[in-house]
Amino acid sequence: MTVITGRRVGTVRSARRSSGAARRGRLTGTLLTAPAIAALAVTILFPLLWTVWLSLESFGLGAGTPVEFVGLHNYARILTSSSFLTALLQTLGYVCVTLIVELVAGLAIAQVLRQATRGRKALRLVIAIPLMIAPVVASMAFRFLFSNGYGLVNGGLALLGLPTPSWFGEPWLARTTILITNLWLAVPFVVLVLLAGIAGIPDELEEAARIDGASAWHVFFRITLPLLKPSILIVLVIRLADAFRVFDSIYVLTGGGPANSTEVMSSYLFRTMFENSDFSGGAAVTVLFVLIVGIIAGGIFFALRERGAQA
């Protein structure tokens, strides 16, 4: 009995001690992470919440002008604006096209680079150069390259006897310049991520497949590509966010023109806030922007998730 009692007492005492220790442990953990969480709260959560709050208000920017809570009025105003819808559609179109082209080009280049060819290391370094150049600087360079009178692109086309279009004078050509500029900046990142993914694929799998008579296409589509899914997911999510935020090349190359044909969400947001001084409308656009990107990113995660047991 005493033993049982002793055990019970001991058990109770032991349970109390471990409960207290666990509590202290939790408190210690909370206190230690509190500064980091506070920093995150101040730099991310607070601005986000404040932006949401601003989007529910209407205010002038003049000193002493009243602030009025208007609920979802700003959202209704923005969502019914043809300029917003145009910018949104153009953004979605640009994101789809650029992601597809980046992935295809990145895969192709990564496949080439993985071959044991001479100069592979030097080639990898060259491929990485655009990563070191600021997007604004690159955009300026491409603006000159595509220039009508003195651009190298038209100069080269003229030498080949081909027509020299006005790259910034027609909507689809202007869009092409934006796409090419961003591809030049983005593909190196895609290549490097995919190369890392490819490096993780055991050679034996592909060898075994070839021995069994699989063609190069079969090996690529049935072995390499499925095993690259995690890397492709990383590329898609990161590049999705980058593609949605494209601004530098638009601003430098076309200014959103001609005729707003290259206006995207970020440039529309810039105009709304800094040209039209519509900060509450801009806040609403920002919130919508975050929601749209979040939904699409979530969709990509869902589509590319690992089915069945975790790998």
Place this chain on the structure above:
Amino acid sequence: MLNWTGRRRVPLLLASALSAALVLTGCSPSGGGAAGQSDTKSITVGIEAGSPQGEFFQKAGPEFTKATGIKVKFLAVPHDNMHQKFLTDAVSGTGAYDVLTVDEGWMPEFASKGYLTKLDDALGATDKSDFEASALQTGTFGGHLYSVPYLVHNLVLYYRTDLLKKAGIDAPPTTWEQYAAVAKKLTDSKSGVYGTVIEGKQDAETYTHLMSMVQQAGGDVADESGKPTFDTAAVKSSLQFMQQVQLTDKSSPAGLNDLTTEQGEFLAGHVAMIMMWPYLYSMAKDPAQSKVAGKFAVAMPPGNPHQVSTNFAWSFGVNASSKNQTSAEKFVTWATSSDMLQKLSKAQNLPTPRKSAAAAIANDTSIVQADRDALAVFTKSVSASSTIPLVTAFPQYQTAMAVALSSVMSQSSSVDAAVAKAQQTMQSAYESSSK
């Protein structure tokens, strides 16, 4: 060992509570900022990056310091970013800039929102009367003076005297019809010379050409109250004329041209005539910068029927958030004094908004006759012309006009559709700003 199961919410709740507290206690937006009570002996002036006038004042800064004991620092901002940069500073109330270079286009917006200090008392009666009435009007809003102009100018015709002479043309064109005909005659694709350059890019400058043409055609983009009147015959005829010269006659380089192209091509000797600002004169006559030095002249803009161009002013204003109000005001009055404006006019062949400075320049025999003739053209063009509508929604008008112009010149839209769309946009902006 820490057990976080079920306890992960605690840090998140802490962070949310902290944020909510911050949101509830401090997040009402406030526009502008209070003027400072103290005044240091150091001010910051925001100027346009790459602007010859900005550089002039920057070089003259030590003179101001010597005269007043106030140190002055100049921060250059690209033209396209000035509105945004100064607006951000004004809204935040930080007063990073004490003196702003004010573009007339957004002066009403800044003045109406209390971002600029009233300068009614900064200039004495004598000084005020020394300015051209129309010049001071460019800095006046709601009956108060908010900025003092150091330059009021407009687009004039620059033309190649050698090319016109070679073609047997003894005088520059004075009408649109003549302009188109001369441009067509002087276009030689083999030698790569164009008759003119028509601007069409969607940016912050090209709309000034459209506005000027609308006034040449006897119209305007807004009425006296500032209400937009863009969907009019004058606007449509202006756009149709630009299309004719660019797309039909092909007298202008292909594509959507901008100021950089227009200026560069003229200085390189590839264009016979352009409509450009007075600042180009100094560059064009300098052999180090231009291949057309000694081979060009300036003239009044061609009309249809009015030989006018829209006047635009560059001014200095005092940031209402500045903590150095007195020192900033001193800079503004110094920079726009007759003496300084005379120096600026002489150094850069620019028209001056001050009568006394203009008179001194006219009598200054050290200025060569060609330069005095050019100055006379610049001054005459300004006197004959009117300025932009001083409405708070003008930045939105600018954008709407730039979009319309680029739509038409890129053939993305018909003239009627582009004009109607711009009118709608401008009307919405006008109504929003009137609330």
